[in-house]
Amino acid sequence: MLVVDDEPVTARGYARALSAAGYKVNVAHDGREAAAMAKAHSYDVIISDIAMPDMDGLALLRTIRESDLDVPMIFMTGSPALESAVTAIEYGAFRYLVKPIAPEAMLESVARAVRVHNLARVRREAMAVHELEGKPIGDRAGLEARFSSAVDKLWVAAQPIVSWSGRSIFAYETLLRTDEPTLRSPLDFFDAAERLGKAAELGRTIRQRVARQMRETPPPALLFVNLHPADLEDDELYADDGALTPFAKQVVLEITERAALDRIHELQSRVTRLRTLGYRIAIDDLGAGYAGLTSFAQLEPEVVKVDMSLVRGIDRSPVKQKLVRSIITLCTELGIQLVAEGIETVEERDALVALGGDLCQGYLFAKPGRGFPDPQFA
Ligand code: G
Numbered sequence: 001m002l003v004v005d006d007e008p009v010t011a012r013g014y015a016r017a018l019s020a021a022g023y024k025v026n027v028a029h030d031g032r033e034a035a036a037m038a039k040a041h042s043y044d045v046i047i048s049d050i051a052m053p054d055m056d057g058l059a060l061l062r063t064i065r066e067s068d069l070d071v072p073m074i075f076m077t078g079s080p081a082l083e084s085a086v087t088a089i090e091y092g093a094f095r096y097l098v099k100p101i102a103p104e105a106m107l108e109s110v111a112r113a114v115r116v117h118n119l120a121r122v123r124r125e126a127m128a129v130h131e132l133e134g135k136p137i138g139d140r141a142g143l144e145a146r147f148s149s150a151v152d153k154l155w156v157a158a159q160p161i162v163s164w165s166g167r168s169i170f171a172y173e174t175l176l177r178t179d180e181p182t183l184r185s186p187l188d189f190f191d192a193a194e195r196l197g198k199a200a201e202l203g204r205t206i207r208q209r210v211a212r213q214m215r216e217t218p219p220p221a222l223l224f225v226n227l228h229p230a231d232l233e234d235d236e237l238y239a240d241d242g243a244l245t246p247f248a249k250q251v252v253l254e255i256t257e258r259a260a261l262d263r264i265h266e267l268q269s270r271v272t273r274l275r276t277l278g279y280r281i282a283i284d285d286l287g288a289g290y291a292g293l294t295s296f297a298q299l300e301p302e303v304v305k306v307d308m309s310l311v312r313g314i315d316r317s318p319v320k321q322k323l324v325r326s327i328i329t330l331c332t333e334l335g336i337q338l339v340a341e342g343i344e345t346v347e348e349r350d351a352l353v354a355l356g357g358d359l360c361q362g363y364l365f366a367k368p369g370r371g372f373p374d375p376q377f378a
């Protein structure tokens with residue numbers, strides 16, 4: 001057990017009660033000392049005061065969650081407040097006890113916390129074994145810790161989009177990557193950002209990275225950059241001193257159908273502003289089943305990207321062939337360029353080309369990678 005209280009008499013009192021009940025107890029007198037001790041040693045339960053100078057109990061909990069998602073934390077406070085109780089629970093506190101606390105009540109909470117901690121440990125170990133079955137879940141503090149680690153370890157990959165007829169590079173799509181193991185999938189990464197209300201912040205970080213890369217290594221072609229709905233509502237995207245603004249003429253912004261376009265305030269005028277800055281617009285994931293062809297009218301895109309679900313096995317699916325053929329016809333009539341995403345086999349490529357497609361993206365040509373990977377045309 002680790003007992004944390006800036007009031008030495010109180011700390012000693014709790015420690016004595018716990019020792020008498022057979023627990024091994026360490027005492028810390030402020031948040032920082034406790035954080036250092038929790039880092040060096042893994043405790044079964046941490047029992048902490050909330051109001052302490054310098055690092056308070058809630059800050060301590062947040063710090064501990066950076067390295068330990070499970071250890072139960074019991075708060076004991078002399079001045080209960082709804083706000084601190086809400087925060088404590090949001091950050092995954094185990095109990096919130098109000099002083100004066102009878103020793104039996106504390107011991108009862110501690111015993112329960114030990115049992116819950118053991119269960120959490122078993123569950124996490126089981127999940128590590130079946131890593132594919134469940135995504136690690138955690139409380140808000142745990143999620144924050146993983147998210148900030150993911151941002152620290154963020155990098156931007158690029159994947160070529162080729163013109164098959166020209167055997168040439170048409171563009172590169174930049175794709176979010178992170179080396180944080182628990183948020184490796186970009187969907188999970190964005191999901192975490194959304195839950196923390198940091199989607200726009202993440203979007204800015206990505207655009208800064210893309211801009212930096214464009215300054216350091218100018219891409220040999222157009223650059224496709226994915227937008228999240230939150231980005232469309234972020235002033236930074238439209239600002240003259242926005243990170244990507246100087247490169248707008250070389251950039252195609254991908255707006256996914258997944259983005260509930262209807263909910264974006266003044267979408268039309270936003271898109272107009274982006275065009276005025278020099279950006280082109282692409283509809284991403286067409287056919288993935290999110291929205292429909294209404295996005296053609298809403299965005300009047302320069303480019304449409306056909307989702308890989310329509311591409312997969314197209315050589316063997318007459319229905320997919322008909323669908324893609326009519327999308328290609330529609331795009332041709334509207335003067336829209338069409339990119340087929342997720343091409344993995346020669347047969348899929350040939351089927352698309354036979355239907356009149358030319359711009360292709362997918363593992364067959366190159367996987368997303370660091371720098372600007374060269375495509376293969378074999
Ligand atoms: O939603 P969007 O279309 O931007 O997603 C692109 C994602 O598809 C990226 O994560 C990229 O790594 C992945 N991807 C790119 N090419 C292929 C491919 O040929 N096959 C599969 N399965 N995934 C691909």
Ligand code: MN
Pocket residue numbers: 173226254284285
């Ligand atoms: Mn995309």
